[in-house]
Amino acid sequence: EDRTGNWDEPAFGGTIKLSKWIHACNVEQTDDMLENFTSMPVTEEVNDALTPAKSILESLLKTPDNVSPEDSPLVKWVRDAKKDLRKTLVPYAGGLTISERAQIAHWFELNVSKDKKTCQNWIGFVPIAHAHTVFIASRLKDDPKYRDLDEKGRLKEAWAVLLSGTPPSDWMDVDVDRECIEKLEEQMFEDSAHAGIAGNQQCGLDAGSHQNSWNPYGGLPYDWKKGDREGSEGELQVRTLFNAVRFLQVQKVQMHW
Incomplete structure (x- = not known):
């Protein structure tokens, strides 16, 4: 699927706060x-x-x-x-x-x-x-x-x-609902070249803490971290909306180069 303008852009997930839930992969089977x-x-x-x-x-x-x-x-x-x-x-x-x-x-x-x-x-x-x-x-x-x-x-x-x-x-x-939600969560939280910047724990980065200071990246399956992309410290810096847009512009310029 094409993630352009969605999961692979830090401004998208970074400005969203999440309510706490139990990951489908951790639900009792x-x-x-x-x-x-x-x-x-x-x-x-x-x-x-x-x-x-x-x-x-x-x-x-x-x-x-x-x-x-x-x-x-x-x-x-x-x-x-x-x-x-x-x-x-x-x-x-x-x-x-x-x-x-x-x-x-x-x-x-x-x-x-x-x-x-x-x-x-x-x-x-x-x-x-x-x-x-x-x-x-x-x-x-x-x-x-x-x-x-x-x-x-x-x-x-x-x-x-x-x-x-x-x-x-x-x-x-077979719990079809659980399996579908687990696949969605993998799309949201995996750390891979396919996920791009979004895989480097961008969710909620700029918006602040999630509900009850929940860390949505905790307890995820080990194989969701593919190891085929190396993030940078700059990706983990909190950004204002202006800086987030500027950050994206810089990234796109670098990609053209």
């Missing part, structure tokens, strides 16, 4: 949500769906061998495969979003495991997979196709939904 699931607030929907199943979830965590296949389709699935209920991974999410799975995990820790040190015993295993199944079953209540089923019938259908869903992967939860 989907894989971070699952890793830091306790930061995800539990919604009323999740709480209402899982609370009635608290007892069986506790049993699946502590005494899984005592749980009947009639009460959990996962138990039948694991036993039919002749596997261990405590060690069998369940790599299915039934189309649940990352945020929904993070909320369910947070609820599970608060109400079932009640111990942050034991999450390795249930994340990815039968207990949390049953919680996913219960949550899906709660949503099936509103589907006319499943409305006449009893609780156990809906649970079996929910397990089928969980199995048919695509296993979790990053592409399922």
Whole structure:
């Protein structure tokens, strides 16, 4: 794109004050949500769906061998495969979003495991997979196709939904808005020959401090500093509007030479 008269001219960005925001590159991403699931607030929907199943979830965590296949389709699935209920991974999410799975995990820790040190015993295993199944079953209540089923019938259908869903992967939860904003920010703040003078921390230089003395150049990705242009001390001097115009004129004369 042509940046002439815009990003590559110091007077353009230098006379603008910015309100503080979190750079898109520093916004928590989907894989971070699952890793830091306790930061995800539990919604009323999740709480209402899982609370009635608290007892069986506790049993699946502590005494899984005592749980009947009639009460959990996962138990039948694991036993039919002749596997261990405590060690069998369940790599299915039934189309649940990352945020929904993070909320369910947070609820599970608060109400079932009640111990942050034991999450390795249930994340990815039968207990949390049953919680996913219960949550899906709660949503099936509103589907006319499943409305006449009893609780156990809906649970079996929910397990089928969980199995048919695509296993979790990053592409399922792409945040297009975040990626677009990140590309815009790279255009605004990168330090490169392509950015020209504007890349040498010109934003707000002449206008004064940004909101709360925020430094918009802090915490940016290392690869936004391309290293293909060497700025000068003169570019970092505060300029009045008159001097800024004069500075541009000098730069253009030098370019002609």
